[in-house]
Amino acid sequence: MSGKTALVIGGGFVGAAAARRLQQAGFATTLIDAGDPSRAASFGNAGHLASEQVTPLASIATLLLLHKRLYSAGGPAAFPPRDIGAWLPFGLRLIAASMPSRYEAGSRALKAIVAAALPAWHRLVGEIGATDLIREQGHFVVWEKQATAAAGIRAACSVDYGYAAAREATGEELSMLAHRLAIKPAGAVRYTGTGQVIDLQALRGKLDDSFRQAGGIKLTGMVARLAIDNGRARAILADGTALIADHILVAGGAWSGDLLRDVEGPVPLIAERGYHIDTTLTDAEWPREMPPIAFGDRSAIITRFANTLRMTSFIEFSRVGSPSDPHKWAKLDAHADALGLSKGSARTRWIGNRPTLPDYIPAIGRSRKAGNLLYAFGHQHLGVTLAAITGELVAALATDTPSAIPLAPYDLQRFG
Ligand SMILES: Cc1cc2nc3c(=O)[nH]c(=O)nc-3n(C[C@H](O)[C@H](O)[C@H](O)COP(=O)(O)OP(=O)(O)OC[C@H]3O[C@@H](n4cnc5c(N)ncnc54)[C@H](O)[C@@H]3O)c2cc1C
16 A cells, blocks of 8 residues: 555446555545435446447537437437526537537547447456456347438448447347347347446445455445645535545546536536336346347337346436436336337336536546546446446546546546
8 A cells, every 4th residue: 555545436336446446556545425326327227338339429410310319209318498507508518519620539539438448347347356247248229110220220330439340230130139029120230349237236246345355445425515725625524524535536427516516616517317117037038148239219228137127218418306207217118018028017217317528528637726636427328338447547647657548638627
């Protein structure tokens, strides 16, 4: 140990992976989390290790297609009127970030970090004895309409993904999909170099166990605010207790903006909420080795976890704590029924907050206002995918050593 200390605020995948890496870098590390694991986006996501998602969603293409993707038009993108105060300023920044020069810079930044994502996960699970909890078996994207299938296959197969690759699904693969589903796929793409987490809670548990076994301290509690004195940050708990450390990392997912506001000014982070339904299936109904399947015409993805089959969808630009919309779960139920998945069996429901910045690039860096304050949040749809590499980048920042990827594009300063 260096005799130095680190405090990580937030115990989702990003905070947990960073805590582990800070510890390995020689810091006596404490992680504090609010406690209820189901609050974290890390709890109920699709578990897809999405190394194919190399282009930011803030793009001219997204803007041109938005009218077709609106919830009111049957698509996934919802802008609840009650939350206009959150999504209107966010949307204006998203439009600015979609302009060609920023989009191209964002693409370079996203592609670099996404390419490093799976190798970093393989290193991390290897070290914590959890190689069985990550599987790099690729995934499918399926379309049900001829026109969308033709366009989707053409588009998917023309991208240089870096780590991942895509090809049109074979006849045999299409037959297998048709056999499992109650729909006849019009076409599909098979990705390689992508993967999934086998059991999200078990992987979080393994990260916690290895952290604790190596002397890490995990606290349950809420950091109410950050205070700055002479360029050094302290974390203040609700009861007024101050936690100090040589490095304090804000990794609070969609809540990170609230903590950083007093230090950095307003952070343009939105809660981009997604919904899931879970059902219990037997191996005969849905084999464990089936990779995730995304449905291009439904904007939904299904993932087989250890004990459940999960369907997730929707991008609701909203606020943490705004009421959920039961119609969205009903729509997921309707998709699952149409696909012939677990019709009639009990399903559980969840909503969670993707932490999204307007340019769809995560924020990883060091505060200009407090030398000991680091941040890692804003991982949008990719927080599970990018958690392990983010942990490595945070450790490089804390130890002031060169990082595998230049960190400038992820600095929060880009929002001025
Ligand atoms: C429906 C859905 C599907 C998704 N699918 C995928 C996918 O397939 N692949 C993928 O890579 N990503 C996916 N994502 C995105 C991914 O879940 C998130 O990007 C990721 O979980 C963010 O991790 P995080 O650790 O930054 O935040 P979180 O997981 O939200 O964790 C933040 C933690 O910090 C705690 N916290 C916050 N503030 C404080 C405070 N002040 N004091 C103490 N604790 C605090 C919170 O309670 C929480 O436990 C999906 C998200 C959703 C909603």
